Amino acid sequence: MKPQATATSATDLLATDLPADKRSARGTWIASLASVTMLSLCGPATNLWFLSFAAISPLFLISRNESRMWKLAVYASFFGYFFVSLQGLRYAHPLMIFPLIALAGYLAVYPLLFVAMLKQYERTTSSVSSRFSGVFRLIPLSLVAGVIWVGGEFVRNYFATGISVLMLGHSLAAMPSPTLIQIADCFGTYGVSFLIVLANAAVADVVFGKWLKEGQASSSQSDSVERSPRRWSHACSSYRTSVPIAFAALLFTHAYGQRALDYPTVDSETTFMLVGRDEQTEYQQDYQRELDIFSAYARQSIDAVRGGNRPIDAIVWPESMLSGGQPWYIAEENLTVPAEMRGEGMTVSQMRQIIAQTQGDFTRRSVDLVTAMKDDKTIRSPSIIGGCGVVRYGETAKQFSGVIHVGSDGQVRDTYAKNHLVMFGEYIPLIKSIPVLKEMVPPGLGLDAGTGPAVFDIGAARVLPNLCIETAVERITVNHMRTILDRDAASLPNVIVTLTNDAWFDHSAVVAHHLRCAQMVAIGCRRPILSAANGGPTAWIDSSGRVVEKLGFDVAGEITATPKVDDRVSTYVRYGASFAFPMGVAWIAGLLAVLSKLWRRRPFFQRGDR
Incomplete structure (x- = not known):
């Protein structure tokens, strides 16, 4: 018995102090709150713009681990983020507090669906019964995440008259040397948001790599034998693809931005x-x-x-x-x-x-x-x-x-x-x-x-x-x-x-x-x-x-x-938004897939997936 106790992992020791489901729920809340805290610090008050490259990385951890109460943790955290960030709207009129609550509640749906769609994508790629699993396994997860996030931003910029405020790309607007935001002349703020998501995916794979692997193993243990043995399909959901993709995107964006900033302009005669x-x-x-x-x-x-x-x-x-x-x-x-x-x-x-x-x-x-x-x-x-x-x-x-x-x-x-x-x-x-x-x-x-x-x-x-x-x-x-x-x-x-x-x-x-x-x-x-x-x-x-x-x-x-x-x-x-439009279509398709799954698995809040 003694040798076995000596060999017990730190995780097992923690498990004796706290039940696994409660430890998982606590970790999900910590990850959600860490995400919105970093996003807030990117805001105008502190302008820690560099945190945007890690701000949503905790969402990747949540999406690839089966944890309890994740829906509530993500939604509540982002509701608080949007409510605090936009709370100035309530000064216009006392009754504006109600539209503010509604707006924060509406905007918080998008990060929640981002996590839900990533989870759905993971299930699809690990399922042997899915017709699309073989194709999806060949697409790097970081690119999929970028499509989901930007697709959501595209939809919210048109749905219900549209609102562009607090897009992820806005967090870089006040960076000292604005090389990374010059791609907005090609792709709009959508392109900057996509770049940031790529960086966050790479950060998640590097920083949370161990936990992500554990989450993947636990969520797809039953069909791990059936998964593709090819190296590329495994690399698509790890740092082997996310880091090179993020590095190449940042390097290209910086080079393009530097060239754009050097473009000659002409003095005006109008004051x-x-x-x-x-x-x-x-x-x-x-x-x-x-x-x-x-x-x-x-x-x-x-x-x-x-x-x-x-x-x-x-x-x-x-x-x-x-x-x-x-x-x-x-x-x-x-x-x-x-x-x-x-x-x-x-x-x-x-x-x-x-x-x-x-x-x-x-x-x-x-x-x-x-x-x-x-x-x-x-x-x-x-x-x-x-x-x-x-x-x-x-x-x-x-x-x-x-x-x-x-x-x-x-x-x-x-x-x-x-x-x-x-x-x-x-x-x-x-x-x-x-x-x-x-x-x-x-x-x-x-x-x-x-x-x-x-x-x-x-x-x-x-x-x-x-x-x-x-x-x-x-x-x-x-x-x-x-x-x-x-x-x-x-x-x-x-x-x-x-x-x-x-x-x-x-x-x-x-x-x-x-x-x-x-x-x-x-x-x-x-x-x-x-x-x-x-x-x-x-x-x-x-x-x-x-x-x-x-x-x-x-x-x-x-x-x-x-x-x-x-x-x-x-x-x-x-x-126009030709870059983001197909991502918006893909986002709607992802939304339908998530809603279809929920319809088949009623009630919505089930134990082990809340």
């Missing part, structure tokens, strides 16, 4: 002034408060332009700040008087006359503003690009969150209507189809979505305007660029201007995440981004995603930017 402040705003804001905010931005802009030492071509104000209680009204050719106004005797001609008067008032105010910015030293008054409500009266009345381009003469030159609205922030799904409820919608929650991009001509620059969350939903800006490219390549914008009001989020991490999204969009489109924000990231980002200059979130100030012209038309703009 913009980005105006940022930290004015507190409310959902239902009274007219006087809107006037006060407008006046504060006007005074700051006048002082900045008149006190500057070089001419400014355009002043850029954040989202909604140009309204000042006075939106821009437009009368369409097919104008129809709304029913409630017809009941008061309003005619079409009277309606047109009223709209013309409001346009005149708006124009007079704009003329006064641009005139006040001109002094003896200034050759010309600057144009204004500002966030402003836009109301169009056609067959129906439509209200938009918009961008107005006011020329140096004070005349409105062009408008842009925000295409992608914030669910529960700017609209409530189906609410306008319910007669009783649509009357209860407060102002700002009944907005309409615009269609298509706009291009503003500012001096020698062609400007693509974006609003608010549109840079946090990556495909919006990319699709705008591609639409313009298909329509007329000669009119492709060379500057992207984004206006946002992030004061809703009270300087939380949400604001910093928004900036990271804009950096990745700048690379994806190969265009500099100029961001004017209220209570958020007023910043000048170059076409390589580097922040040239930025203001603090709580600072009233200006950035004078002369962005360089980058003549590249990125692969991402030309072909």
Whole structure:
């Protein structure tokens, strides 16, 4: 007996202290919490970006070991991660706590399904009865993991209007030398996420190699004799493939990134002034408060332009700040008087006359503003690009969150209507189809979505305007660029201007995440981004995603930017998410496989697989 006790392993000794199922459950919780902790440390507060290369490696350990309560551990940990990372959303309105809980709960499903699909893949490759096991064994597991993760990101960027924030690739946005994120001009942030997953698979095989092998042995002990004897099939689920693949991908990405960063850009002749402040705003804001905010931005802009030492071509104000209680009204050719106004005797001609008067008032105010910015030293008054409500009266009345381009003469030159609205922030799904409820919608929650991009001509620059969350939903800006490219390549914008009001989020991490999204969009489109924000990231980002200059979130100030012209038309703009689309299809197929297995093995939570 004594020799046997001496030969007892450390694992057996631990087993005498703690039952195996409890030890397994504890290890799963530790792995899940370690994963979300590393992801959090990659965030803006600490920016330990290098941890992203190991952040999801514990999920590989969970996926390849049969452990109790893994579903609860993974889901609860990632729910906490998304809730804390996005908790700034709750500052917009007290009731936003409920959409925040729903959003965190929804996003946490994707890491859970990542683990579930890896488990399903492992079972398929180890099953002698599966028709596909022979083929799947020949595919390196690290590539499969990359497809699953990126496929999930693709689906969530389209499903339920889509949200790109907190993609895995965003964790590298603030790395000191951004060589590894330059592939976003080919593959979008999806490509950076794929690279990170490859690295995590290699880390998992190296660091957790012993436990992974034990897990594989225990999960497929019954059919180990039937498994393929070929070395390649065994190497596909070990460091023998994951490490070389990750090393080659990192090396290629670095070389490509270095070359991309060395690409020559041309000096621009157009100068913009980005105006940022930290004015507190409310959902239902009274007219006087809107006037006060407008006046504060006007005074700051006048002082900045008149006190500057070089001419400014355009002043850029954040989202909604140009309204000042006075939106821009437009009368369409097919104008129809709304029913409630017809009941008061309003005619079409009277309606047109009223709209013309409001346009005149708006124009007079704009003329006064641009005139006040001109002094003896200034050759010309600057144009204004500002966030402003836009109301169009056609067959129906439509209200938009918009961008107005006011020329140096004070005349409105062009408008842009925000295409992608914030669910529960700017609209409530189906609410306008319910007669009783649509009357209860407060102002700002009944907005309409615009269609298509706009291009503003500012001096020698062609400007693509974006609003608010549109840079946090990556495909919006990319699709705008591609639409313009298909329509007329000669009119492709060379500057992207984004206006946002992030004061809703009270300087939380949400604001910093928004900036990271804009950096990745700048690379994806190969265009500099100029961001004017209220209570958020007023910043000048170059076409390589580097922040040239930025203001603090709580600072009233200006950035004078002369962005360089980058003549590249990125692969991402030309072909969109062609890289990620087949992965999205594969992810849906994997989801169906997981759901099919659960349907055959009811109930969902069974002992030994929870």
